[in-house]
Amino acid sequence: MSIQAKLTDAVKEAFKAQYDVRIENVEFQATRKEFDGDITIVVFAFLRHVKGNPIKIGEDLGTYLKENVSEVTDFNVVKGFLNLVISESHYLDTFNTINAIANYGTVTPDPDQKADMVEYSSPNTNKPLHLGHIRNNLLGYSVAEIMAASGKKVFKTQIINDRGIHICKSMLAWKLFGNGETPESTGLKGDKLVGNYYVAFDKAYKAEIKVLMEAGKTEDEAKKQAPLLLEAQAMLLKWEAGDEEVVTLWKTMNQWVYDGFEVTYKELGVDFDKNYYESETYLLGKDIVADGLKKGIFFKKEDNSVWIDLTADGLDEKIVLRGDGTAVYMTQDIGTAIERFKDFDLNELVYTVGNEQDYHFKVLFLILKKLGFEWSENMYHLSYGMVDLPSGKMKSREGTVVDADDLMIEMTNTARTISQDLGKLEGYSEEEKEALYKVIGLGALKYYILKVDPKRRIMFNPEESVDFNGNTGPFIQYTYARIQSILRKATFDYTATITGINLHAKEIHLIKELEQFPGVIQNAAANHSPALIANYTYDLVKAYNSFYQTVPILGCENLEEKIFRTQLSAKIAATIKSGFKLLGIAVPERM
């Protein structure tokens, strides 16, 4: 039983005995360092139930707790805050308990529970992944890991937008200008090759528009009448009709892209349990629309298009099916959501999608609710802000995107430069060194992106790149590596359980930090926020560095204390590693 649970019970009893009132919950916080004590109870919160002077109530409560809870050795009241001093032996006991737990902080999922699904990445197949996708991937992957660590059964998934006019544009450009090029013949990654043709299409298309406009067409007319666009549209129709030549080309070029994406995902360290393909799901949802039409949830306009009126909910009218009977984005999302809940018996469905689609998901969830699906309450849009560059927004057509593969290489290069100056890598092979540079470079990138609250925009400056000092991934990795260095030198047996020693203030502080880890994971899962894990890990590392600087570990004279400090160091390292694993960041043994 945790100390907080114990105190909560005692507080309830105290109020029952002294005032005959029932208290539902007790508000705790860590005592601020300028006051004496370890745990603080906020007395103000009780004023709703008990009238009186908060200082008097606090003192009565403190007296009661000191008498009835063995761990409470003393207390003081400042304004409405009751500060409790907890015995040192409690912290030593706490550490011994924590130290015995193998996967401390994580909850093993019950395999029989309903599953949660996290969708992320979901790229188009006409261009390579860029910095924006990196934020998406890191967030989605990390949130899935955190949810799993909090005890949920989680599936990671992506839906690949492999169908539509965009891929036809690349296909057409390849057919016209490609001369049979392949990833093999050019040595280019498949996604890069296809992306080049998308750009080539756009260039040729723009040239056609210019010619048409010079011939007197308006811009709108020119855009709609350009022969290349008409041809791409014709290609899409052929694809939908199952034309063999078009479908074969489509399959070939998509496969190039998938192969390319696979490389990027692997480098980035993300994966998926299941892929969905839009080409297989784009017809879903039409039945539901027909159904909703019958029920009167949707209505038809003169041109046969189907809409939903959400003005009563403060939103607009939204189209759910085109006049020609074909699906729009919303139709598909309605259909796939229903299918997923059916197929997987889902509890929660998380969509990792940028905040420019906030409105779309608001509408989607509302429509599903109106259609009577109770699980629509369990859908969550993990919305995140854009990644801006100093030059402004990233725009693929203007060539201002930061390519995902290039960025990872750049980060690795920076790590290499720094490590060659400062690293302690004697005896490492070149391969081991390269692997290490990747760990550090990617650690810097991932931490930089994940430590920020998802909702906020990120300004990414590729010139300054990413810091390696201060609140950064490498700083935390360094602390881990240094602990490993100590453990390598600790040639004595440090497995014994230590009792009865006096603890240094820094040690108590570290144990308090350790104590919080399980709660932080639960909180991060509930809030879908890797930033909470990042901040926690950083606090832990800072507390450790302060400890490290203040007290000797291996040089400690007293054998029991030396053993304890070594154990404590090992557990801190293990916790850093677990925390970073939830962020998808590896930790090095040396660096």
Add this chain to the structure above:
RNA sequence: GGCCGCGUAGUUCAACUGGAUAGAAUAUCAGAUUUCGGCUCUGAGGGUUGGAGGUUCGAACCCUCUCGCGGUCACCA
């Protein structure tokens, strides 16, 4: 213009979801370490939490107004 989100030290981020004197990092300055890795540690300066009201024991957080930035209001996804 309607709706949504965001405004916190020079800069990058926190603040346990309404709690104590708003904390870190970075940069600047001043110190520490005969020692287990000097990518470490300790300290100083730096704030009207965009602004103005309100709610209450208590507001960066909730409400109203206002200013700034971004997104969105497509039969694209």
